[in-house]
Amino acid sequence: MQPCGKRKGVERWVTERGSLHSRLGEVNFCNRVRIPVAQTARVGGEFGRAAGTSVDRGATTLRSTSSKDGVAAVWWSIPCCPIRTMMKILSLALFGLSTLAFSAAPATKPIRALMVTGGCCHTYDTQKVLLSEGISARANVVWTIVQEGDTREHKASIYENPDWAKGYDVVLHNECYGFVDDVAFVERITAPHKAGLPAVMIHCSSHSYRNAQTDEWRKVIGITSRSHEKRRDMLVKSNGTNHPVMIGFPAEWANPQDELYKNEKIWPGAIPLARAYGVETQKEHAVIWVNTYGKGRTFATTLGHQDSTVGNPVFLDLVTRGLLWACGKLDDNGKPKPGYGPRGK
């Protein structure tokens, strides 16, 4: 029997909407709240109507939160060592598929989105919730969220699997793994995007893998950036295009205390949509753009250091339009195509 306390492990929870979340790190284990196997299966099964699965065998913590209508989320924790950690995280893809099957609307299947998040320097615990819930309130999107690591050197274990993206319609990268320099690893991430998998790139994703001696990640993003100016208030200016991603975005948007990522190179296929002036470099840098590379579309923004930016409705509207555009589900007026609005409208 393991004593109560925090240890390395995987914490999973599934929400009433059927979205699976996972977090790798120090998680809470406590035998005093251990649920007998039969009961675990029952509780997991009841709630697992949404997830189409039961709570993991060996889970040592199980708790739930309630909403007005009943159970809102169920948590459980799984102890892990490095190898087991990898296997657990890799299994998320399959788990997510069953989650998504339940969540499908009768008329239009929701967009199955994978969010990979974690790494250095940002509060991804908060941002993953702001992004997933904010986007799903605006568009017909269900999520599988994989969060790993809190350093620049971390190699997210999901990417060890060559089929890491199988079953997803789009991947939102909100990751900050700048010092990962394993070329084969990075090119395993980019391969499905080049083959046509839509991508959404948020903030530090543009600086991820910057030490790797391959440009494939930067080509998927569309702009090379390896450094940023000091955090300060930023005035974002639309380039004034009629691109549907920018319909509804103000001509000028005051974005407090963000980091301006320096553009080093704009790759063919990238279309800058908005810019901001750099006090240190004394020139403008693209901060919002779209890109095509290979058969894939990318929406990217370097904005979003602070949770206050990520949770701002202007930002969430923008990223939602960007995600829909990357998936080919945004109409010419900047609205979701039929069936891809909130709750499938």
Ligand SMILES: [Zn+2]
């Ligand atoms: Zn940042």
